[in-house]
Amino acid sequence: MNQDVHKLLRLKRYEMPSSDYFERFMDEFHRRQRAELISRPTLSILFERFMNAFPEFHVPRMAYATVAAAAVALSALILFNQQESGASSSGSFALNSPTVTTLPSAQGDVRFPVSLRSDLPPHYVLETRPVSYESPYSF
């Protein structure tokens, strides 16, 4: 019975496009090749050529995770450095700011400054930094 199915299916090889189809196919192939060369980004072509030249080159399995982790670590390091430099610059700013005297307080770190000069507005110090002189982006 399978032989009958096989014979029936063999008839499908007679389903073919018209004879000039394959001639036109070649022209269409050349046209698409040219169009692709024009439209593709150079980087994509270079990458593909690299991959074709080194077909054995495969991206290691954990490479993407490693790169992502490295990117996160690098970002954290940059942020940390920025904060450090921000803190030191605000420290130098504090040196230029009017002298303030902090009164001892029972409420831990929060101190209430009192300016010695009465003609200047009071400055509030939080964590030993003069808040009123902070640049807005410090918040």
Next chain:
Amino acid sequence: MAETAQEPEIKDEDLVARTQNGDPRAFDDLVRKYSSRLYGLVYNMTSNHEDTNDLLQDIFAKAYRSIKGFRGKSSFYTWLHTIATNMTINFLKKRSRSYKMSLDDIDNGVQHDPEFIELTSGPDARREVNLKELQVRLNEAMMKLSNEHRAVVTMFDIQGMPHAEIGKILGISEGTVRSRLFYAHRQLQNYLQEFLTT
């Protein structure tokens, strides 16, 4: 009658080497050589002429882009068929279920095919076969198979490839090819019962 000297066929390896060295005309020869055969492979898996045309263009474009990486571990024939089969199966996975068949004409040669003659006029002929109806039913039956089974049936039954070659193209064992064929034939037998002799 003038004798026509037949040009010796250039080997695939030579054409591949020339393409790899930057001669695009050598690849044109490969396209000419394999386009008809690959058309049959893709068409019988998609049952749609327009899809086949687009896919075939993409297949040859991909082969051209990748040919520098072809190291000759398999024959070019196997390598090209592997690209074609993989791309066609990927395409079929994405194609919507509501596609329409777009069938090619049947070559008149079928009228002289012994198997067709046997089917339509032999003593076991069960009914008069309308060619167009048979074509539609065959394509419908094929499309009821899974993509993987259809690939095996196309290569073995329609294109006449040996089991070993099909196994290499699909990356499966000969045993798996045989079992897929067995299962697919059993399914097709049910769909095509009315055209089969008892």
